[in-house]
Amino acid sequence: MKSISGKKELGRRPNARATAEVMAQVLRTTANLAFTEGLNPAQWAALRYFSQANATACSVVAFARHHGTTKGTASQTIAALQKKGLLDRQRSETDRRSISLALTDRGRSILTHDPLNEVAAAIASLSDPEHDALADGLDHVLRTLMVRRALRSDDQAGEMGGDLDDSEGGEEGAAAD
Amino acid sequence: MARILVIDDVPSVTALLRLLLEGRGHAVAEAHDGVAGLEAMEGAPFDLVVVDMMMPGIDGIELIKRLRRQSNRPAVIAMSGGSDEFPAAYALKISEMHGADRLLYKPFDNDEFLDTVAELLGGTPS
Known part of the structure; x- marks a missing residue:
């Protein structure tokens, strides 16, 4: 687009705050879609994970670690899926001591109705450049958020360490800095 | 036989994967960071790249993004x-x-790795 002066206008960047709110609306819509087939969003996420993970990673501990959640939360989600007959414990053929979790036939069948399919269809309707930009943008935003979260928890750990140092004289804390 | 590039910043990991892949008759090259991996790919074509996500500098995600x-x-x-x-x-x-064809959660066992390679290479004997 050209201005009256004939120079090419750069146009306005989308509003970052409003973009974040739209992203929140997309997430809310996606989460709402995921309350279907008697499952909740966390249970759908677990079904997706166990349908794709290699056998060694098909345990409660691995699921919790790889998703950055607690073992307690992961156990609850997995227990619910087992109760619904969607996940099953299987003994390894090579190591009889090892037990891994696998989708049952019903679990695989229900995953064909994954509510995320609807979101994937909306994304697939984007043009190639739009899809490229979305993928790059989501990658950047997620990675930035993870870095900031890590920095925040480092700061909090530092503050707690500082508090302890204060109460205990602080010499070791100074050396640690 | 396939030409395979293994990229991981932990040399013991690349050494183990090389051993496994060479045992199946593949030609294997190693790189220990994303830059070296990209340079290796400029020098020779590969059928398969096995790459770790967490590396200093150009990490696995960035490398896959560039390959895309x-x-x-x-x-x-x-x-x-x-x-x-x-x-x-x-x-x-x-x-x-960004285009990875298969995902492996570490740690994985040798058979899982070799099965994934064989599945991905399809007709290539492994």
Whole structure:
């Protein structure tokens, strides 16, 4: 687009705050879609994970670690899926001591109705450049958020360490800095 | 036989994977960071790249992203054990979004790895 002066206008960047709110609306819509087939969003996420993970990673501990959640939360989600007959414990053929979790036939069948399919269809309707930009943008935003979260928890750990140092004289804390 | 590039910043990992792959008759090259991996790919074509997600400098995600823009890119296996700051499920899903063909959560056992390679290479004997 050209201005009256004939120079090419750069146009306005989308509003970052409003973009974040739209992203929140997309997430809310996606989460709402995921309350279907008697499952909740966390249970759908677990079904997706166990349908794709290699056998060694098909345990409660691995699921919790790889998703950055607690073992307690992961156990609850997995227990619910087992109760619904969607996940099953299987003994390894090579190591009889090892037990891994696998989708049952019903679990695989229900995953064909994954509510995320609807979101994937909306994304697939984007043009190639739009899809490229979305993928790059989501990658950047997620990675930035993870870095900031890590920095925040480092700061909090530092503050707690500082508090302890204060109460205990602080010499070791100074050396640690 | 396939030409395979293994990229991981932990040399013991690349050495083990090389051993496994050479045992199946593949020609294997190693790189220990993303820059060296990209340089290796400029020098010779590969059928398959096995790459770790968490590396200093150009990490696995960035490398896969760059490969996505190439017309004749090799097949890619992304692997990750994640970290406290960046869970593996996040890293691997981003890598899949950018075009990774298969995902492996670390640790994995030898058979899982070799089965994944064989599945991906299809007709190539492994």
